Amino acid sequence: MDKTLEQRLYAADAALAVADEASALPEATGDARSFRDLILAKLTYAVGKDPIVARDHDWLRALSLALRDRIVDRWMATTRGVYRMGGKRVYYFSLEFLIGRLLKDGLNNMGLLGTAREALASVGVDLDVIAELEADAALGNGGLGRLAACFMESMATVGVPAYGYGIRYENGLFRQNIIDGWQTESPENWLAYGNPWEFPRREVAYEIGFGGAVEASEGWDGSAVHAWKPAETVLAVAHDTPVVGWRGLRVNTLRLWSARSPDPISLDAFNAGDHIGALTARTKAESISRVLYPADSTPAGQELRLRQEYFFTSASLQDLVRRHLKQHREIRTLAQKAAVQLNDTHPAIAVAELMRILIDIHAMSWADAFALTRDTISYTNHTLLPEALESWPVPLLERLLPRHMQIIYAINARVLTEARAAGATDAMIAAVSIIDEGHGRRVRMGNLAFVGSHKVNGVSALHSELMKETVFRDLNTVFPGRITNKTNGITPRRWLMTANPGLAGLLRETIGEGFLDDAEKLVALEPFARDPGFQERFAAVKHANKARLAKTIQQTLGLRVDPAALFDVQVKRMHEYKRQLLNILETIALYNAIRTHPEKDWVPRVKVFAGKAAASYTSAKYIIKLINDVAKMVNTDPAVRNLLKVAFLPNYNVSLAEVIIPAADLSEQISTAGMEASGTGNMKFALNGALTIGTLDGANVEMRDHVGADNIFIFGLTAAEVEARRAKGLNPRANIEADPALAEVLDAVGSGVFSPADPQRHRGTVDNLTNSDWFLVTDDFTSYSAMQRRIDALWGTPAAWREKAILNVARMGWFSSDRTIRDYSDEIWGLPTVKVG
Ligand SMILES: *Cc1c(COP(=O)(O)O)cnc(C)c1O
Numbered sequence: 001m002d003k004t005l006e007q008r009l010y011a012a013d014a015a016l017a018v019a020d021e022a023s024a025l026p027e028a029t030g031d032a033r034s035f036r037d038l039i040l041a042k043l044t045y046a047v048g049k050d051p052i053v054a055r056d057h058d059w060l061r062a063l064s065l066a067l068r069d070r071i072v073d074r075w076m077a078t079t080r081g082v083y084r085m086g087g088k089r090v091y092y093f094s095l096e097f098l099i100g101r102l103l104k105d106g107l108n109n110m111g112l113l114g115t116a117r118e119a120l121a122s123v124g125v126d127l128d129v130i131a132e133l134e135a136d137a138a139l140g141n142g143g144l145g146r147l148a149a150c151f152m153e154s155m156a157t158v159g160v161p162a163y164g165y166g167i168r169y170e171n172g173l174f175r176q177n178i179i180d181g182w183q184t185e186s187p188e189n190w191l192a193y194g195n196p197w198e199f200p201r202r203e204v205a206y207e208i209g210f211g212g213a214v215e216a217s218e219g220w221d222g223s224a225v226h227a228w229k230p231a232e233t234v235l236a237v238a239h240d241t242p243v244v245g246w247r248g249l250r251v252n253t254l255r256l257w258s259a260r261s262p263d264p265i266s267l268d269a270f271n272a273g274d275h276i277g278a279l280t281a282r283t284k285a286e287s288i289s290r291v292l293y294p295a296d297s298t299p300a301g302q303e304l305r306l307r308q309e310y311f312f313t314s315a316s317l318q319d320l321v322r323r324h325l326k327q328h329r330e331i332r333t334l335a336q337k338a339a340v341q342l343n344d345t346h347p348a349i350a351v352a353e354l355m356r357i358l359i360d361i362h363a364m365s366w367a368d369a370f371a372l373t374r375d376t377i378s379y380t381n382h383t384l385l386p387e388a389l390e391s392w393p394v395p396l397l398e399r400l401l402p403r404h405m406q407i408i409y410a411i412n413a414r415v416l417t418e419a420r421a422a423g424a425t426d427a428m429i430a431a432v433s434i435i436d437e438g439h440g441r442r443v444r445m446g447n448l449a450f451v452g453s454h455k456v457n458g459v460s461a462l463h464s465e466l467m468k469e470t471v472f473r474d475l476n477t478v479f480p481g482r483i484t485n486k487t488n489g490i491t492p493r494r495w496l497m498t499a500n501p502g503l504a505g506l507l508r509e510t511i512g513e514g515f516l517d518d519a520e521k522l523v524a525l526e527p528f529a530r531d532p533g534f535q536e537r538f539a540a541v542k543h544a545n546k547a548r549l550a551k552t553i554q555q556t557l558g559l560r561v562d563p564a565a566l567f568d569v570q571v572k573r574m575h576e577y578k579r580q581l582l583n584i585l586e587t588i589a590l591y592n593a594i595r596t597h598p599e600k601d602w603v604p605r606v607k608v609f610a611g612k613a614a615a616s617y618t619s620a621k622y623i624i625k626l627i628n629d630v631a632k633m634v635n636t637d638p639a640v641r642n643l644l645k646v647a648f649l650p651n652y653n654v655s656l657a658e659v660i661i662p663a664a665d666l667s668e669q670i671s672t673a674g675m676e677a678s679g680t681g682n683m684k685f686a687l688n689g690a691l692t693i694g695t696l697d698g699a700n701v702e703m704r705d706h707v708g709a710d711n712i713f714i715f716g717l718t719a720a721e722v723e724a725r726r727a728k729g730l731n732p733r734a735n736i737e738a739d740p741a742l743a744e745v746l747d748a749v750g751s752g753v754f755s756p757a758d759p760q761r762h763r764g765t766v767d768n769l770t771n772s773d774w775f776l777v778t779d780d781f782t783s784y785s786a787m788q789r790r791i792d793a794l795w796g797t798p799a800a801w802r803e804k805a806i807l808n809v810a811r812m813g814w815f816s817s818d819r820t821i822r823d824y825s826d827e828i829w830g831l832p833t834v835k836v837g
Pocket residue numbers: 141142143144146571572573652653654657678679680681682684
């Protein structure tokens with residue numbers, strides 16, 4: 001029989017009173033009671049629900065608001081403290097923040113996870129159940145956006161006063177549905193139930209101009225003065241979300257801009273009966289913050305995308321300049337008090353916009369303005385892929401941002417003059433120029449960001465070196481020393497403590513709490529790596545995580561998988577360079593081998609895939625379909641005897657990653673060497689005790705250095721070898737001929753064995769491999785396949801496997817984003833950081 005809530009509250013009070021007396025931690029229990037009262041007050045007065053009829057969503061909102069109150073106290077204290085100290089602030093400009101859910105992370109960082117669980121339990125509510133209802137804020141595509149989210153949390157943790165600046169997209173990344181094995185996209189309405197974390201700041205609004213003309217006049221000293229008269233204005237309205245660091249030490253602000261029309265409705269048109277036309281201007285203005293571009297590693301060549309970039313960049317610069325002047329009065333000290341970090345080139349227009357503000361509004365000289373801009377701004381490069389380097393047609397920029405185009409030309413003239421004086425050849429001048437003359441005159445945003453920054457960083461050691469040899473070779477010659485490396489990291493609060501509480505708990509019992517404040521203290525685990533007792537407990541945690549994932553697979557796909565099997569996982573955006581194709585082709589080879597040699601001692605494997613393809617990326621969508629076609633056949637083939645299962649989980653996002661990653665035994669990081677700038681998924685897996693099979697690409701190289709070459713499975717061509725092969729001319733046919741297993745797989749896929757209803761379906765994929773294979777799938781297939789069999793062999797010796805897995809956990813502390821942020825602070829921003837704990 002259900003008790004009434006009143007009875008439950010009464011019983012809970014009585015229980016808490018008893019616990020109070022008995023508990024070794026009376027204040028913790030007392031806190032649960034006061035926190036419960038706060039939740040009940042929120043439920044009643046903010047949600048407007050009687051506890052008797054409250055539903056799970058109401059409890060979620062009440063809990064979120066209760067937590068928010070506690071966070072806000074710290075937020076105000078932090079903000080006041082920064083203001084009083086008068087120190088430097090970091091402004092992280094990013095078109096993407098892939099923050100995911102905030103409740104559990106916030107509770108964990110505030111030290112309230114246990115308190116909230118207890119408080120809710122006392123009213124019969126399960127924290128884990130309501131936490132699952134929170135919308136996943138997917139305001140980003142993948143790694144780049146998730147990096148921004150990890151950085152925000154780490155900046156709050158290590159004591160860097162920071163604002164994240166971005167766009168409050170009404171629709172984040174699309175929801176991926178898999179229908180008959182194909183990806184379809186639908187809008188993700190993350191704001192449907194409201195957003196308890198944000199504070200709309202109607203009073204913080206800036207005018208953002210577009211189009212129009214530039215008026216030149218003569219200044220008092222005879223110099224030219226320019227005034228931009230935009231034809232069109234959009235309002236940027238701030239929405240603030242507090243970002244709480246570990247132990248609630250400090251709370252920073254994520255300020256996202258929403259677009260509003262200054263004239264919500266044309267009354268004349270409306271009164272004349274044109275009810276739709278009356279809203280046209282508003283619709284156009286507000287479309288700027290309507291959707292996140294689902295483009296991953298390709299520039300979206302749409303005018304709206306450029307509008308989004310300028311919109312949030314201009315609003316953010318206006319905001320930080322206003323804050324600076326209010327506090328420090330003097331624009332000339334800006335670079336001492338503000339560090340602007342550009343996350344990729346999406347906000348690169350900041351270089352021209354800050355110049356415009358300094359020259360046109362604050363009447364600075366060109367030389368002073370440029371020095372100040374450079375000292376303030378720095379830029380992070382995320383890709384070397386030529387097709388992903390952002391550039392805008394000159395005529396478009398001229399029309400949309402005429403004053404900025406003038407400034408860009410002027411910057412370019414000075415840079416090229418400087419380069420020429422330093423002895424640059426014509427070829428170097430062409431490469432250094434902000435204007436690309438080769439493709440119908442375009443503005444290269446990477447070059448603009450480079451020349452307007454005092455530091456330009458890559459995101460892994462390999463990537464930063466390749467930057468110097470490829471995209472920025474000539475800029476690096478003209479501006480030596482400007483390129484630096486800051487290897488990416490991940491926050492261990494989200495990716496270990498809250499995603500894998502079982503492992504975090506085991507680690508606390510084994511090596512104490514030190515690693516919670518300093519992830520590099522995980523090395524204390526090394527002596528336990530061969531300890532049979534510890535290995536058993538470590539394996540038990542992994543097994544429980546795998547059982548949880550098995551349940552998710554059963555619920556979403558109706559597929560039963562055995563948690564005792566080797567869980568082999570590749571989850572990330574679908575992209576040819578990430579080579580999900582290599583993985584599924586090798587899976588087919590394994591399928592063939594199991595059927596040909598049923599007598600062999602095969603290791604049972606579950607192949608887990610997840611990832612979204614950009615909506616227009618046809619070949620990536622075919623790879624999703626191929627995976628699902630293979631899954632359909634393999635999963636129901638009795639000849640396989642459950643030795644192999646293939647699962648493609650739909651709608652990969654941060655929340656799904658939090659379930660999948662702690663359950664992985666094997667992490668697939670198999671990109672074509674030289675193409676993955678860093679990767680951060682690779683770090684999450686290793687920190688959670690998965691072994692990596694990977695190429696020497698991105699941060700995999702440094703992971704090998706840290707965990708030890710014996711504890712990671714490296715295969716395939718190096719970046720230098722890839723480059724050499726491409727230069728010489730690829731020869732996929734020879735590769736296929738040399739490996740009969742590969743030839744058999746391609747025959748099967750190409751002839752429709754996995755798509756009997758449409759035998760031609762995967763012909764294009766196979767032809768592309770046979771005829772060009774730009775991503776060197778056939779070059780690496782044989783060594784990849786051989787390495788998978790070595791992995792099978794190791795799996796057969798659990799003690800050896802576990803030792804390696806434990807050593808991975810012990811040695812991954814360096815990849816905490818706290819370390820990354822300390823590096824940025826020391827070497828780019830010029831800011832002190834603090835030790836936690
Ligand atoms: C970490 C993460 C990524 C990045 O993964 P990579 O393997 O580095 O590409 C992408 N999406 C989500 C949801 C993530 O959590």
